[in-house]
Amino acid sequence: MSSSSKIIADLEALLAAAKSTNLDELDDSTRLSLLGKIEEIHHQLDDPILAMYRHLTNFTGTAALRAVLKLEALNHIPRDGSITAKELASILKVEEEILIRMMRQLAAYGIFDSVGENEYTHTKFSLVYIERSEIDFFTFLMEEMAPVAARIPDYLATHDGSAIYSAKTSPFAWANDQEGKNFYEIVSEQPHRLARFDKGMVTKEAAHRILGLYPLASLVEKIDNAAGERAFIVDIGGGRGQSLISIMDELGDKVTPALGKWILQDRKPVLDSISNAELKVIEKMPHDFFQPQPIKGAHIYYLRRILHNWQNIQAKIILQNTANAMAKDSTLLIGEMVIPVKAGANKYLYMLDIIMFCIGGKERTATEFSDLLDSVGLTLVKASRPLALLPESEQVSVLKYYHVRDAKMSLVSHLLKHLIITKYCNVPWSQSTISRGTNGKPCFIPPSTSPNHVPIDFNVSHQAGIVSLIAAIGFQGHVDVGTDVVCANERLSRDYESIEKDGFFDWVDMHGDVFAESELNLMKLGPVSERDLGLDGIHIAGYGRDTLSRCQRRNTKVHVKVSKGPDGEEEKVEIDSNLVIDAKLRRFYAMWCLREAYVKMTGEALLAPWLKELEILDIQVPIAKKNIEDSASLEEGATFQDFNIIFKGRPVIDVEMELSALGMAYMVGGAVRASNAAERPQTAMGKWRQLDLDTDILTVAESSS
Numbered sequence: 001m002s003s004s005s006k007i008i009a010d011l012e013a014l015l016a017a018a019k020s021t022n023l024d025e026l027d028d029s030t031r032l033s034l035l036g037k038i039e040e041i042h043h044q045l046d047d048p049i050l051a052m053y054r055h056l057t058n059f060t061g062t063a064a065l066r067a068v069l070k071l072e073a074l075n076h077i078p079r080d081g082s083i084t085a086k087e088l089a090s091i092l093k094v095e096e097e098i099l100i101r102m103m104r105q106l107a108a109y110g111i112f113d114s115v116g117e118n119e120y121t122h123t124k125f126s127l128v129y130i131e132r133s134e135i136d137f138f139t140f141l142m143e144e145m146a147p148v149a150a151r152i153p154d155y156l157a158t159h160d161g162s163a164i165y166s167a168k169t170s171p172f173a174w175a176n177d178q179e180g181k182n183f184y185e186i187v188s189e190q191p192h193r194l195a196r197f198d199k200g201m202v203t204k205e206a207a208h209r210i211l212g213l214y215p216l217a218s219l220v221e222k223i224d225n226a227a228g229e230r231a232f233i234v235d236i237g238g239g240r241g242q243s244l245i246s247i248m249d250e251l252g253d254k255v256t257p258a259l260g261k262w263i264l265q266d267r268k269p270v271l272d273s274i275s276n277a278e279l280k281v282i283e284k285m286p287h288d289f290f291q292p293q294p295i296k297g298a299h300i301y302y303l304r305r306i307l308h309n310w311q312n313i314q315a316k317i318i319l320q321n322t323a324n325a326m327a328k329d330s331t332l333l334i335g336e337m338v339i340p341v342k343a344g345a346n347k348y349l350y351m352l353d354i355i356m357f358c359i360g361g362k363e364r365t366a367t368e369f370s371d372l373l374d375s376v377g378l379t380l381v382k383a384s385r386p387l388a389l390l391p392e393s394e395q396v397s398v399l400k401y402y403h404v405r406d407a408k409m410s411l412v413s414h415l416l417k418h419l420i421i422t423k424y425c426n427v428p429w430s431q432s433t434i435s436r437g438t439n440g441k442p443c444f445i446p447p448s449t450s451p452n453h454v455p456i457d458f459n460v461s462h463q464a465g466i467v468s469l470i471a472a473i474g475f476q477g478h479v480d481v482g483t484d485v486v487c488a489n490e491r492l493s494r495d496y497e498s499i500e501k502d503g504f505f506d507w508v509d510m511h512g513d514v515f516a517e518s519e520l521n522l523m524k525l526g527p528v529s530e531r532d533l534g535l536d537g538i539h540i541a542g543y544g545r546d547t548l549s550r551c552q553r554r555n556t557k558v559h560v561k562v563s564k565g566p567d568g569e570e571e572k573v574e575i576d577s578n579l580v581i582d583a584k585l586r587r588f589y590a591m592w593c594l595r596e597a598y599v600k601m602t603g604e605a606l607l608a609p610w611l612k613e614l615e616i617l618d619i620q621v622p623i624a625k626k627n628i629e630d631s632a633s634l635e636e637g638a639t640f641q642d643f644n645i646i647f648k649g650r651p652v653i654d655v656e657m658e659l660s661a662l663g664m665a666y667m668v669g670g671a672v673r674a675s676n677a678a679e680r681p682q683t684a685m686g687k688w689r690q691l692d693l694d695t696d697i698l699t700v701a702e703s704s705s
Contacts, residue, residue, distance in 0.1 A: 007044050014041065030436060032393035057105075059150065064105040066142055073099070074130050077112075077122055085118040133203050140200030141355065144193070148175040148358045165311045167360030183359040205242070216247060219331065220254050223299055231298035232260035236289050236322065237306045239266060241279050243335075244302075248280065255281075263295055289318045293325035301326065304335035309361045312372055319376045332378060339363050340392055386693065389429065389701045390414050409462035415697050416460055416469040417442055422704050424473045425454045429704040439603025459483050459600050464490040466634070466662070470670045472683070477676025479683070482601025486593040488586045489665045495585060496554060503552040504584060511588075514595065516615040523588050525549045531623060532583040533575065538562045541570065551580040583621075590621045590667055594643065594659055597669035601655070615646040622661035634690055637661030641685075658685045 014037045068074065076091050077083050085103060089096040100118050106126075107114040113121045129135050148171050155171040163169040167182035178186050187193045223232070235244050241264045248255050248262065264271070264279065265287035274284065287294065289306070301322050307315045322332060339349045353363040364372065366388075370380045387395055390411075398410045414434070421432035421444045437443045442460070446453045457479050458471035464487035472479040499507045508523050515523070528548040530538055540548065544560030551558055556577040563570050594616050599608060622638035639660040645652040655673045662668055672683040691697060 010041050061105055061109055064102040067102050082115050082119050082121040137200040137203040140196050145355050148172050151175050165313050170360035171358045230260050231263055231295050233300040234263045234295045234298045235302045236265050238264045240274050241282055243304050244282050293321045296325045297327040301332045308336055308356055308363050311362055316376055323376050323378055338366050405465050409467050412467040413460045413462055419697050420458050420471045425456055429701045441603040457481050461485045463487055466666055468668050475679055477679050480601045480673045482597045482671040484593045484596035485668045486589045487665050488589045505552055516612055518615050528580055528583050533579045538564050548580050551577050554578050554581050587621045593667050593669040597671040601671040601673055613648045616643050618644040622659055624661045624664050628664050633663045656683050
């Protein structure tokens with residue numbers, strides 16, 4: 001293919017991707033994917049000479065930005081409206097020409113908008129410097145690291161290449177005229193520099209997840225440590241214990257004395273600054289990780305964001321000291337950023353590696369980590385094996401979540417979409433690219449080289465640790481699908497609190513913008529049956545049903561007449577109102593699930609303007625399978641179809657819907673709309689199938705070329 005043909009093909013592919021994407025609501029994954037396509041086209045169109053000179057704008061732009069930030073100019077530019085360089089110079093008491101020259105450069109970068117000659121307004125790219133906490137880490141890099149990075153060529157010209165392997169002869173130590181000391185020793189000598197470093201690291205720390213990268217709960221279940229003789233976990237260089245505290249909170253009631261000791265190791269001054277009350281049952285132990293590890297045979301040793309601070313020579317010492325202390329069944333957890341071998345659109349990762357180069361550290365690829373561990377007799381086991389199957393942009397999307405359960409659900413959502421494409425669309429996993437349609441729904445756009453395109457529409461949903469996927473495959477006419485999963489007791493304490501305060505009817509009205517009036521009335525006053533209450537062998541008389549329908553409060557007794565036995569003898573009984581409210585809540589979430597599945601089928605959201613005109617009636621709430629004792633069970637209970645769907649007063653005949661009970665509290669819904677009337681009988685939904693991550697997903701992914 002000629003270069004011009006390739007550029008045209010890439011432009012058309014970019015246009016197709018943009019048209020299939022909701023550009024107003026880009027997630028990180030989609031944004032990085034589009035930026036990568038744009039940069040590839042830019043690279044093809046670019047002139048090498050212009051590109052060469054463009055590199056010079058990096059340092060001139062940085063210098064201009066640093067100058068403007070030091071002048072605190074951004075705080076004096078109005079949030080709404082514009083300001084001239086002359087007005088800004090008067091406020092800041094600086095020469096007007098200085099601002100003109102600096103602001104020109106920054107406007108060329110798009111940081112500010114130039115709305116007239118020497119007149120500027122804020123953009124989202126300038127406001128980030130005064131509105132986001134990330135400015136603290138940015139300031140640290142700008143003030144401490146950028147000047148050092150600019151002098152790397154001079155450092156290399158004056159030092160033997162081996163100097164980079166010692167933190168005490170690093171570019172940072174040399175640029176500060178303090179060779180013989182490492183970065184941490186140098187910044188600690190001046191309180192203002194140490195404060196700037198600490199403040200920046202708080203921001204940086206918050207951006208790196210602690211939980212969700214390793215299945216700690218499953219490891220705990222395998223530990224046989226009844227006597228508590230072995231330490232459970234040793235956090236080496238663990239700072240103020242934030243990682244151990246997060247892990248302890250995540251494990252909850254699994255944390256018992258029998259599990260073993262929790263040990264936090266760091267330098268004595270760091271540990272002395274932490275109160276014992278902050279650390280709960282965690283024990284403090286002063287330790288230099290360049291010395292032999294004193295805790296032998298712990299179940300887990302943990303190194304989080306330690307190794308990247310050191311070159312391989314020092315990292316090997318840290319790892320060897322740890323390996324020497326490990327038992328055969330010990331696990332070493334390493335929490336570090338792994339940089340891709342092939343550079344992508346996210347240049348931030350490689351910037352961080354140059355920063356670490358300046359202080360004598362090193363970010364590593366997966367291969368470099370594997371080689372490093374091999375050198376001390378340790379074997380790298382990918383705890384993030386499923387994550388590694390996703391494109392870099394999707395990995396970023398998964399890892400943005402702070403809570404482990406949210407990250408896991410996002411991970412599985414991505415994996416399921418790739419799985420359904422790989423299995424049924426005749427493409428390898430590596431080509432199962434996820435795009436977004438014009439309505440924002442995830443979709444698959446087959447490669448132009450794909451000879452046997454299989455039509456597919458799919459949709460995913462996740463809630464309370466469960467992920468559902470529904471797909472329509474191989475239909476000749478257009479088919480849309482939607483799914484939703486709900487957990488009736490996930491928000492139970494908050495639901496109860498609101499109902500206790502205002503009553504059930506007012507609680508329902510809080511969601512009035514989402515439901516039709518007929519549905520709101522059903523949720524408030526619809527009949528509550530014996531089946532809904534789990535009361536077998538009785539029949540509630542008419543007035544009793546009315547009493548139950550009007551029940552609004554928990555923790556009371558409802559008196560109703562019931563008939564029992566073969567003769568239908570009537571008697572008055574007390575029914576716990578908690579049962580009634582729970583039944584009404586389950587009905588609410590069932591109706592929510594159906595509505596959400598329908599809306600997701602259309603590709604719109606619960607803010608769609610037509611929501612009040614959609615009615616889903618004749619609803620039966622599926623009950624859980626009897627005698628389920630395991631709260632984690634997903635055994636399928638009752639399933640109901642044949643709902644009466646009304647839109648703008650007319651019956652909807654081209655949509656099939658279904659609602660099933662899963663386990664004790666989950667319900668999952670599906671919606672299918674077929675444009676071809678002849679194919680509608682084929683849209684009946686089968687049973688939901690539970691998948692095993694290893695055998696049903698990872699095996700397929702890793703065996704697909």
